[in-house]
Amino acid sequence: MKGITVLILLFGTFVSAQNLQMQQDSVDVQLDEIVIIAAKKKKIETEMKMAVSVDEFLASSDNISFIKRGAYAWEPLLNNMSTERSIITIDGMHVFGACTDKMDPVTSYVESNNLAEIDIQSGQAGGLNGATVAGSIDLKRKSTSFGLSKKWNAAYQTGFEFNNNQFFNLGNASYSGEKLVAEGSISYRKAENYSDGNNDEVNHSQYDKFNTSLGLAYKTSDLSALRVDAIFDKAKDVGFPALPMDLSLSRALITSVAYKQFFENGIVKVWDTKLYFNAVEHYMDDTTRPENLVHMDMPGWSTTYGMVSKINLKKEKFASEIQLNAYDNLSIAEMRMYPQDRSERTMFAFSWPWVTTQYAGLSTSNTYDISEKSQLNFGGALGVNYNYSKYVEFNRIFHPSASQEKTRFLPSLHAGYNLDINQFNLSVGGGYGHRAPSVSEGYGYYIYNSFDRYDYIGNPDLKNEVSYEVNASAGYKTKKGGILAKANYFYIQDYIIGRILSAGSPMNYQSVGVKGYTSLDNATLFNFSLNGKYTVLKDLHWKGTLTYARGLDDNKNNLPFIRPLSYQTSLHYAYQKFGFSTSLNGDYKQINYSPEYGEDQTPSYTNWNASANYTFYIDGYKTVFQVGAENILNEYYSTYADWGNIPRMGRNIFTSLKINF
């Protein structure tokens, strides 16, 4: 609570300092809008579906795959690596989920109508926001610029999906004044259980999500602006069919205040500083499962304070971003079991024994234009990561000499070279970086993993995971289409993974044993993707993607959750006010599965989807109506990364309507 007070005070001084500057406000020089807002803006929609969830949108990226534990809050895997190895931020802010079972990846705390784009960086190029191995996913919030000619903008979107009776309403509005920008969004989604390809209902797959956001920006001078942002997200009664428990309530409040200063002259172009605070609470519930003879309450909390300050420099052929990142996170998770007779005394333990993580890092990313055709990218970071376990006695049960405090240094470096020759594009790059173990890997205590059915124990003294990475891409473009091949290879030293412990016995009801997080000597990961697109006719476009990945541990055994050979191909046709899309996507049979890590072989599957949309005007407001179907053939399938082989959704007819005001 003290921290909050300090932050309020800080905000107070910020606000009053800006009051002073306001009075000096004079000449009306237009701010360079191109600098103030992100240069590129992808809409959060896919070609198939205009009303997508954040997860569905991410799924359209070829280096993202998902571990799915139900219909909600999928865990994004970047380069076939789980969330411990990637950095997921919201506008550069670190948010940490409060669930020991990964029910709440950061992506579950935003909604598609408060995002502008999602920035995915692969490997060490994503190290700007923090230490990573797989890369970074930055969820960029909408940010309206000052002084738009159209002062008021709004959009409303509604829809219904028939398979799980999902009904959603999304609305957002913004005001853009000369001095003040205000924007907000609100959304509500509610879905019932979905049905699989055999038309069987998948129990405990319902969800209910409310999300709202607010942003206020004030132009404090011609070249500076102050911005306050907040997101509030609440999910309740969310089923996780693949887990032995559900989520009764999860709430997140994500707030920030940012001050941005532009410079007209000199090499420093922008200086942007943001203070942030976020709090996540997560309450699981297993009383909804009659098969559980024992009940366990597992609440979790995660609170983060942080600061990110960055400057953008530009001089002739050289552009650079330097970023200072700092945060403090406290993660707490409890486990309280009740004997069959619930009035009897309970049993209690911490699954995250009040673990503090503090990180401070200085990072840079630079571009140097060698010539019109070639470019050099390079950068690096040095971070300090400090952990403190308040109730270290829990960690000492399995690791009697576990240290209560641990400081790690996390360096990283990366460089890349990009060359354009005529219609060809070539790039090569490499990277090196450390990451610290996550809270669960370091300090987790009896965290039940329902995939391999083991209880997991963290080890505070694990070594840093060190990644060596090379990547390359080659592309060819014509007026009508293009083809792009990308590959990367990671050699990861001291790869952290759970291994069966001989000591100890399980605690969780369904568990078969105890695994401890240990370091493999090394592991390797290879990712390959091939993208093609072609304009068949003026209004007929084809797109296709093929991906392949392979992951091996030090004994040349397969790593788990590596996507088998997969494909996606789609056609898009526009005719007057109509648009038609159809796509096929699927995975081939999983050949390189990993029985050692609890996987079984997943057969191949194919999904066929189609949609049509119609654009018209209501009172001059552009309106789009869409109807479509996913998994038209009603195929019964589950993917390699479906937790516990839960079946995916069968045929789903979806409709949506979007009005822009």
Added chain:
Amino acid sequence: MKLIQFTVFVLFVVVTSCTLDKTDYEAELVTETTEYIEYEEVTAIVSENYTIRIEALNGTLYKGYNEIHLKINNSQTNESLDNSEVTFLPIITDANGNKSSCPHAYNLVYNDNEGYYTGYAVFTSESDSTVHWEIYIDITDNGEVTTVNPAITIAEQNNLNLNMTAFTGNDGEHYFIALVAPQSPSVSQNDLLAGIYKYNKPTSNAGTFPDASQYSYSVVKNHTLLLDPRMPEPSMGNHSSPNNQDLTQESDGLYYGVVNYTMTGNWTLNFILKNENDDIIKGTEVSTEFTPGIEGEKGELHIDILF
């Protein structure tokens, strides 16, 4: 600006309200166990020549292991009586009038620094309307023996971490195992201390009551107490913990080992007592299988605890 300030204010009011309170872990630990560290007076006996103060933790004698301090004052000279021969014999009278004793230190040892005599007793049952306890204290001062025999009250042991068990070993001898520490365990590695005692069967006929030779107990020496802690609740499925250490005797006569409790709740300490030749005096191995839903089997020799 006002709006921004207001928004910030509202946001932080929202943040400070959590739906569910976090567990106060320290408070959680003391609900089942109270740790006593102060020795307080249990009773004071004023005889013709002496004032004898009996002190124990919390001023109470409990069923199980009790360390006992005796402060003896010569009421004639008003000086404390140092370095004398003091014996201590607890006697229990049951409903049928049978008299017996319990493991105890017969000859008390004088502690120079603290100025008191120390000993211990492992009371085997609490006092009630039919069971009575008294102690016989003999003080030998300059060849003169003074005997006092106050009645004492043995309170119920509420702290299961100081539980005890009495049994007949495979060798036909009577044994007692009493837990001495930790009084208030935590989810961690705990040093586990136990006293192991044995009744010495009298070799001669009883003399005048109380004949100490009829009520002789000794500390069991150089045995090993194998330890296997488990949670017996069906919901815990015979859950155990890693890195435990069997108990072995140290110079103070007590047995020391390490027990790890992985969570709070009911635990059973399953023991196997072995003598110096590795023969099993008592105890059986228990299943190590994880059997959710089934109550954990307890060994022949065990002590239940709860924290």
